[in-house]
Amino acid sequence: MQTEQTIALVQNALEDMKAKEIVLLDVRGRSTVTDYMIIASGTSRRHAASVAEEVVIQVKQAGLMPLGTEGQEAGDWILVDLGDVVVHVMMPDARSFYDLERLWGVETAVTE
Template identity: 70%
Template sequence: MQTEQLIEKVQTILDDMKARDLVMIDVKGKSSVTDYMIIVSGTSRRHVLSMANEVLQKVKELGIKPMGSEGQEGGDWVLVDLGDIVVHVMMPDARSFYDLERLWRHSTEEAVTTA
């Protein structure tokens, strides 16, 4: 599966789970870790955990093996590493505090796209 197709699938999964404020950032050539970051907010810790788990489950069903995930014990910020795509599912307070959009906007001139 091409990266662009996987991005669309992940966005659909998150939309179906009622993710809030979805932002995708192209960090190709700017990060040695990934090419794209998808950042979304949840309405509760349970919602954050459910969205992250749904992404993990659905991509596995597509035959994609996630590289890993972190943050399930707290639920404030769960990171799902899909290789070329890293998904950040965050509580609004954590998202505001870490402000990944601003951080990556300053390190790249690429447009931040909102879906």
């Protein structure tokens, strides 16, 4: 699966699950870990966990196996590693505190 297809698949899953403030960060040349980060907010811990789980389900159905997931138990910040794309589903407080958009210092593209 091409990176652009993965991004579109993830964005659609996030939108279908009513994730908030969906942002795509292009971190090529700034990170050796991934090329893109997609950040979204959940409205509750249960919602954030459900959103992340739906991303995992959708990418698996498309034939892509996530490299890993972290944070499902706590639900404040759930990470889904898809290789070239890393998805962060965060509660608003955690998102504000860690401010990944500013941390990576990249132009953001809001996709919501």
